[in-house]
Amino acid sequence: MEKVIEIKHLNKSFGNHEVLRDVNFTVNKGEVVCLIGSSGSGKSTLLRCINLLETPTGGEIIYNGENILNDKHDVRKYRTHLGMVFQQFNLFNNHNVLKNCMVGQLKVLKRSKEAAKQNALKYLKTVGMDKYVNAKPKQLSGGQKQRVAIARALAMDPEVMLFDEPTSALDPEMVGEVLKVMRQLADEGNTMLIVTHEMEFAREVSDRIVFMDKGVIVEEGPPEQVLVNPQQERTKEFLKRTLK
Amino acid sequence: MSFDIILSILQENWPSYLRGAYMTLLIAVISTIIGALIGLFIGVMHTIPLRKKSVKSIFLKIINFILTVYVEIFRGTPMIVQAMVVFYGIAAYGYEMDRFVAAVVVVGLNTGAYMAEYVRGGIVSIDKGQYEAAEAIGMGHFQTMIHIILPQVFRNILPATGNQLIMNIKDSAVLSVISVTELFFTTKSIAGANFRFAESYLITCIMYLIMTFVASRILRYVEKRMDGQNAYQVEQRREEQMY
Numbered sequence: 001m002e003k004v005i006e007i008k009h010l011n012k013s014f015g016n017h018e019v020l021r022d023v024n025f026t027v028n029k030g031e032v033v034c035l036i037g038s039s040g041s042g043k044s045t046l047l048r049c050i051n052l053l054e055t056p057t058g059g060e061i062i063y064n065g066e067n068i069l070n071d072k073h074d075v076r077k078y079r080t081h082l083g084m085v086f087q088q089f090n091l092f093n094n095h096n097v098l099k100n101c102m103v104g105q106l107k108v109l110k111r112s113k114e115a116a117k118q119n120a121l122k123y124l125k126t127v128g129m130d131k132y133v134n135a136k137p138k139q140l141s142g143g144q145k146q147r148v149a150i151a152r153a154l155a156m157d158p159e160v161m162l163f164d165e166p167t168s169a170l171d172p173e174m175v176g177e178v179l180k181v182m183r184q185l186a187d188e189g190n191t192m193l194i195v196t197h198e199m200e201f202a203r204e205v206s207d208r209i210v211f212m213d214k215g216v217i218v219e220e221g222p223p224e225q226v227l228v229n230p231q232q233e234r235t236k237e238f239l240k241r242t243l244k
Numbered sequence: 245m246s247f248d249i250i251l252s253i254l255q256e257n258w259p260s261y262l263r264g265a266y267m268t269l270l271i272a273v274i275s276t277i278i279g280a281l282i283g284l285f286i287g288v289m290h291t292i293p294l295r296k297k298s299v300k301s302i303f304l305k306i307i308n309f310i311l312t313v314y315v316e317i318f319r320g321t322p323m324i325v326q327a328m329v330v331f332y333g334i335a336a337y338g339y340e341m342d343r344f345v346a347a348v349v350v351v352g353l354n355t356g357a358y359m360a361e362y363v364r365g366g367i368v369s370i371d372k373g374q375y376e377a378a379e380a381i382g383m384g385h386f387q388t389m390i391h392i393i394l395p396q397v398f399r400n401i402l403p404a405t406g407n408q409l410i411m412n413i414k415d416s417a418v419l420s421v422i423s424v425t426e427l428f429f430t431t432k433s434i435a436g437a438n439f440r441f442a443e444s445y446l447i448t449c450i451m452y453l454i455m456t457f458v459a460s461r462i463l464r465y466v467e468k469r470m471d472g473q474n475a476y477q478v479e480q481r482r483e484e485q486m487y
């Protein structure tokens with residue numbers, strides 16, 4: 001399998017507090033990987049380290065055979081290959097839906113207006129938000145915002161999509177619409193790395209589940225193995241608490 | 245004081261009053277714009293993230309120090325004194341500054357000193373998520389500022405800018421000390437000629453009030469326009485407007 005991102009011995013600490021300790025793992029092309037674990041286990045930090053919103057304190061992140069933590073590496077270019085979806089959506093408040101999906105294409109990828117618009121519309125259609133092109137973020141519900149945020153990330157045509165607890169800030173009745181879009185993306189063969197608390201969703205959609213606790217990867221494997229037949233004591237405990 | 249006298253003063257002097265009001269408005273509007281630009285510049289300079297110790301960051305610190313000194317001086321001294329110092333100070337070097345230019349410079353610099361803090365506050369108050377989202381799609385600091393942050397800051401500082409405009413309409417009266425022919429100065433000459441001080445200044449009072457009231461209404465309207473509707477009507481036709 002073709003490796004897209006490989007993480008080696010990644011460390012991250014905030015001051016004296018170690019959040020990630022010697023994390024090693026790989027995301028392969030076309031794979032859907034879910035990161036699970038209790039809050040504070042470092043899963044969001046890991047995701048944010050991958051696109052360098054947090055700067056790791058040690059280790060390597062290998063993308064396309066190059067360590068992007070080298071000083072020489074063009075971080076901005078690297079980021080365009082990763083689509084990021086935030087817990088709080090973070091749509092650009094000053095732009096409407098269409099322009100939210102276009103501004104990166106225009107200013108970073110330097111695409112033409114027409115090409116950017118067509119691409120944006122294509123992905124807005126995918127997430128079912130093409131009727132809202134002129135809406136401002138504040139006019140949308142949480143679920144709608146998150147779907148636009150997914151379209152915005154997709155419009156950059158990234159190699160990997162990163163989701164940081166995409167449904168955690170949503171009202172319960174809106175979780176479904178966002179998960180549905182993500183399921184569809186998974187079925188289409190997108191490479192996805194998802195931090196989530198939705199166990200049911202993780203079981204259905206992922207090829208591999210990574211369980212983290214206290215900044216280390218405790219266990220990883222196919223969903224049947226990690227969720228149904230966990231090997232590690234800490235995993236069992238976590239699942240007992242969350243699955244009930 | 246009688247209404248007849250007011251009418252006759254108006255009849256005789258309305259062109260002067262209007263010219264004075266025009267001058268006042270011109271000074272207030274131009275200097276508010278200049279001040280807003282200065283404030284924007286300083287606000288942006290003050291919020292550039294500093295990276296470790298580099299030549300750039302030392303350079304930036306020096307500039308920011310100078311800007312802080314400017315802000316403190318202009319906020320900490322009366323505008324009437326600033327007007328005297330600027331105008332007569334430059335005149336002392338044998339160069340007579342155009343009075344109107346001097347007026348705009350003084351009020352503009354004064355406004356800039358106040359606006360700098362508003363802008364800095366406006367930038368700081370933008371949600372961190374906006375920066376992160378921009379960063380995550382590969383935008384640099386400059387691009388993020390131009391396309392994402394500053395447009396939102398503009399909206400945030402609009403009420404403060406409006407206040408500043410209203411203050412400038414009123415406070416430009418102090419520029420009469422350097423004989424700028426704005427509304428107050430004009431009134432002084434009118435009243436000096438007809439000796440009807442109360443009536444002459446009452447007219448001026450009403451003119452100031454009209455100007456500030458209209459200015460505040462216009463700004464309120466602009467704010468509302470910028471905010472738009474809270475609900476979105478799904479359009480059935482697929483004719484979406486481009487930006």
